[in-house]
Amino acid sequence: MGVTLLIFLLVYVAMGFGKLPGFKVDRTGAAIVGALAMMVAGSISAKAAWESIDYSSVGMLFGLMVVSAAFVVSGFYGWTAQKVATLPVSAPVLLAVLVAVGGLLSAVLTNDVVVVAMTPLLVSVTLARGLNPVPFLLGFCFAANTGSAGTLIGSPQNMIAAQQLGLSFNGFLMVAAVPALLSLPLVWGLIVWLYHGRWTSPQSEREHPVAATLTAPPLDRAETLKAGVATFLVVLAFVVSDWPRDLIALGAAGILLINRQIASSDMLKHVDGNLLLLIMGLFVVNAAMAATGLPQSLLNDLRGAGINLNDPLSLFLVSGVLSNVVGNNPAVMLLVPFLEPGHDRALADALGAALALGTGFSSNLIVFGSLAGIIVVEQAAVCGIRISFGEFARAGVPVALACMAMAVVWILLIGM
Template sequence: MALTLLIFLLVYVAMGFGKLPGFKVDRTGAAVVGALAMMVAGSISSKAAWDSIDYASVGMLFGLMVVSSAFVVSGFYGWTAARVALLPVSAPALLAVLVGVGGGLSALLTNDVVVVAMTPLLVSLTLARGLNPVPFLLAFCFAANTGSAGTLIGSPQNMIAAQQLGLSFNGFLSIAGLPALASLPLVWGIVALIYRGRWTLPQGAGVPSADPAPAPVKLDRVETAKAGLVTVFVVAAFIFSDWPRELIALGAAGVLLINRQIASRDLLAHIDGDLLLLIMGLFVVNAAMAATGLPQELLSGMRAMGLNLDDPLSLYLVGGALSNIVGNNPAVMLLIPFLTPGADAEALGAALALGTGFSSNLIVFGSLAGIIVVEQAAACGVRISFGEFARAGVPVTLACMAMAAGWILLIAA
């Protein structure tokens, strides 16, 4: 048991720090090595390890990643970023449009893919307009995180929660959709207030003073239309059919991979294989830890102290706090096995999605989207420090969390 606990703690230390201290082992590597170590140590058998992986969740996530990557290779994301950033509007109005686009796209497509595809272009286009790219990147990132919380296909943690709790698309949307939508004007208002009077390029602040206008983005209208039709079918099937969601997503991926114009390897190149491996590794690590009985004892102690994870508000707060320690996907995977949802399944799923989605804007490392924006901006010569991110992220998080807590209290009453 001691060795199992040690492996578990080391894996989640890596989740929190982004890598295992002293080693070049990132989160994915730690999850994979941890799963292997659990099997070698005898903490879980190889058969139990394979059985612990929720292939339905992994399959749905993979399928929807392929759907989202179809929009990348068709040029849709780049074209959208260009059209939005070049609108002849004021800086606050442009910020509002970006918040709406970021939140809307992330609710229907995997938010991390949206951020990866659009961040470099947003940097180039805002610089070409003589604008300070930082507030636009931060608002886009914040909106992608909060907007994605509104649907069960908006982010990987939502998909995991939905599959594990057996949530319907409509039920999830009816509870999480409204607060996710309400978060977008909060994001816009707070970022606009913080950066008022600082819309243009600051001098000597580590931001390039000039940037050439980016080349026009080519949009393949046929492939974009095809991806759009497939997406409409997927959402409609989720809403109106009882087909297994993983089969719907995988079927959609298969349709898009059979293509005469775009090579399948180009679509698969945009799949986040590291995330898929991380999730599978954590399923094994968590199952091995659960077999010791220690998590159940801890949960009983928490209930004795008055903290009940089956209460939506408690789960919302715990999920939000935990996601900023180990990351939103690991947080959901840690909490899900210990929930007994019953009739409150949709409320609990929404509480998890809103808690992990809204709290992830607090600091850079609170979400993969935040890390992507900061790292890709740095690669383009734009530095967003930890303090700069938190200066906007903390008030955005507090406002959105307070709003959603009120909503959860209302629906739980």
């Protein structure tokens, strides 16, 4: 048990710090090494390790990543970024449009893919207008995180919770969509207040040669239409059918990969394989830890202290804290096995929504609270725009706290 606990702790230290201290091992590497170490140490058998991986969650996530990638290769994201950022409007109005676009796109498509595709282009077009890219990048990132909490397909952690708890698309939407939508004006208002008088950039686009050379691929209307029809049919199937969601997503991915114009390799390179491997590794690590009985003992201690994870408000607060310690995807994977909604579908949807809102809204606190935050900061740096940990937090903390306070009120009002 001691070796199992040590491996588990080292893996989640890496989740929190972004790498294993002293080694060049990132989160994905730590999850894979941890899974292998659990098997070598005898904490879990090879057969049990394979069986612990929820392939329906992984399959659904992979399929929806391919669907979202179809919009990347068709030029839709780049076309959207350029159209929005070149609107003849004031900076606050432009920010409002970007917040709305980021939140709504992320609710339908995987938020991380949306952020990856849009960040470099937003840097380029804001600099071209003589604007400071930082508030627009932060607003877009925050909106992508909070907006994605509104649907089962908005983020990887939502998909994991959906598959593990057997959530219904409609039930989840009814309890999560309203706070997700309400979060968007909160994000906009706070960014406008924080960056009042700091909309213009002291540097020109010419001083950022990397950003200046960024151009979006031309919009392929036929491929965009194809991706749009596939997305509509996927969502429709989620809403009206009882087909397995992983098969729906994988079926759509298979259809989109069969293409005479775009190589399948060009689409697949936009699939986040590292994230898929991280999730698979954590399934094994968590299963090995669960076999020791320690998590169950800790859960009983929490219940004794008055913290019941099967209460939506308690789960919302615990998941919000935990996601900023180890990351939102690992936090959901840690918590889901201990949720027991039974046959109460309404409770299951409420618990899923509490997880999505807790991890989605709190993930804006600090850079490392979400993969979207890391992507924005790192890609902006490549383009010559520095967003420091402090600057991110100065905007992220009030945004996260305001959104979480609103969500608490919502949970209390509807009695989730």
